[in-house]
Amino acid sequence: MARATPKTTIIDVAKRAGVSLATVSRVMNGNPSVDPVLAARVRDAAAELDYTANPLARSLVLGRTQTVAVVVPDLGNPTFQTILRGLSRAAAADGYHVLIADSAEQVGEERSLAVEARRRTDGLVLCAPRMPDGELGELLAEVQPVVLVNRIADETIPTVAADYQTPLHELVKHLYDLGHRRIVYLAGVARSASNSARLAALSAFRAEHPETELIELSSGVDFDSGAAAVDAVIATGATAVLAFNDLVAMGLLSAVAARGIRVPEQLSIAGFDDIPFARYTSPPLTTASVPAIALGELAWHALHATLTHDDAPRSVRLEPQVVVRASTGPAHR
Amino acid sequence: MARATPKTTIIDVAKRAGVSLATVSRVMNGNPSVDPVLAARVRDAAAELDYTANPLARSLVLGRTQTVAVVVPDLGNPTFQTILRGLSRAAAADGYHVLIADSAEQVGEERSLAVEARRRTDGLVLCAPRMPDGELGELLAEVQPVVLVNRIADETIPTVAADYQTPLHELVKHLYDLGHRRIVYLAGVARSASNSARLAALSAFRAEHPETELIELSSGVDFDSGAAAVDAVIATGATAVLAFNDLVAMGLLSAVAARGIRVPEQLSIAGFDDIPFARYTSPPLTTASVPAIALGELAWHALHATLTHDDAPRSVRLEPQVVVRASTGPAHR
DNA sequence: CTGTTAGCGCCTTCAT
DNA sequence: ATGAAGGCGCTAACAG
Secondary structure, eight states, X not given: OOOSSOOOOHHHHHHHHTSOHHHHHHHHTTOSOSOHHHHHHHHHHHHHHTOOOOHHHHHHHHTOOSEEEEEESOTTSHHHHHHHHHHHHHHHHTTOXXXXXXXTTOHHHHHHHHHHHHHTSXXXXXXXOOSOHHHHHHHHHHHOSEEEESOOOOTTSOEEEEOOHHHHHHHHHHHHHTTOOEEEEXXXXXXXXXXXXXXXXXXXXXXXXXXXXXXXXXXXXXXHHHHHTXXXXXXXXXXXXXXXXXXXXXXXXXXXXXXXXXXXXXXXXXXXXXXXXXXXXXXOOBEEEOOHHHHHHHHHHHHHHHHSSOSOOOOEEEOOEEEOOTTOOOOOO | OOOSSOOOOHHXXXXXXTSOHHXXXXXXXXXXXXXXXXXXXXXXXXXXXXXXXXXXXXXXXHSOOSEEEEEESOXXXXXXXXXXXXXXXXXXXXXXXXXXXXXXXXXXXXXXXXXXXXXXXXXXXXXXXXXXXXXHHHHHHHHOSEEEESOOOOTTSOEEXXXXXXXXXXXXXXXXXXXXXXXXXXXXXXXXXXXXXXXXXXXXXHHHOTTSEEEXXXXXXXXXXXXXXXXXXXXXXXXXXXXXXXXXXXXXXXXXXXXXXXXTTTOEEEOSBOOGGGXXXXXOOBEEEOOHHHHHHHHHHHHHHHHSSOSOOOOEEEOOEEEOOTTOOOOOO
């Protein structure tokens, strides 16, 4: 398994062009202070030898790798996949590479993954880190430049986040307006910031509408969690369910259908995220549309800004839109 | 945007421990030929200074980066996302990092993305490259060590692939046994190897069952393509459809439902891949289950093998299982 | 404008 | 067992 080519270096090019390696370096980096004739000669030599500067050596001397790292809590989660895609393409458009680290929801691994990944790159994007605030604060100080996605911390850290609170409030309100007075919330990852935001929205709603029963059931973040919750949901006698996300909603939808319960006639179900599949369920899912591609792109732009200009980019907050489809309807009875 | 810490080097540790930097290097690399007392002193100094060797510098001198690159045609495709996840976690378990490059189905970009990514890493995984065979051959020679996923080329290249031909044949057979005699195939990415495999399966079937009409309609790889194909599908008067993949099948399913056509009573639909969502459609989708996580893991193991031992790993072929669910049924009439 | 030289931070013979 | 010195391949002063 030897390398394909014995690797051509800047010295080979210098020899072939009959110049010093400094000149080659200058030409390769577009330094204008080189005699056009020599420059052409160098370029020819480089082309003939199919030479490209070794990125590692450049990284070492320049102190930058043209690479950034992204840490996500779960590569299996459609939202993070989409954020990664938006980020990756935006970074590629600016000539940067992306290193990916998946903590697989192992909170204990987040820190070392982040630090490790950061050391081999120029900057870091932390997606919805699950670690507690204190630890996060320390980490952020250690890995700058860093941008945070879907989690708020220090004011000084550029952050790109979707608002989870307002849309969830709108979603409950939507159900309330349909006449629902006993509503289940299927809570997801306890440690996630977006879960806290959702809970905040619910207690705000409770304060406004004390006559409404909001029942919190702990669940998970995927299909199976949703499907597994079906009995508990039914036992509450609720007429509507707010699922932690679309996956949970779809799992529940499926389990509920298997029991012959009709949606939304007997039970309304709303999701969150608006993953591409959400419009293709039966019935199509009412949900809140989180602009994940944009989150990824904006995260990149924020990081890129701190990498090139050295102005600190402002944090941005994106507003998911509630999209009402057919899985929610008037409360029965 | 200055770095968080002014960076501590091996020299700092050497000074603090009162030894030469060679000794520090030896200790950090577990070289046993160091006086235990000195070694302890060095370790303490390193710990106090929170020192870790600069990975870039190590990479340059060692000639390896502990990083591999993965090139995928589309980060939005669930199959590639899953392969990436399996690969990423397996690589992480072996202490490797993963660089991700998304060609976004731009065939022209594949080569340069691959070469670029490979130069900053120790090895490459090419997922279902779309480029023509000739170009692929050249590329493979240039980027070794490399492993191919879901595309066959040279015998000498370690390859991990799912068999797309056998399961598709089984799927047609399944429809045939249900009485279907006019069947549409919704073809996906023309340049993809898996599409060719599917076409081969279909012509084999044609040879065996000349009385069966197999109609090929060109389509895409996503929801919209499936939904957009609905009129063309209906126009054929076919009683069953083999979609290129589950996404296409789901798009079609949805569009077909919107027209009041019942599945499978009036039209049977089968997908391919068995993405997680497939069991949650209405009706649940008949499909072939491609073991994407395993593909990713095996790809990593193959690459890791050539990276560490230098035996060439054997190529492996995985057999997707047909899973019959409710979206296919007896032909009407 | 061009070449020479000194590192970037680390590992590894080579002497001692 | 340990230290000194020479690179890995490249860029950036510093001289000419």
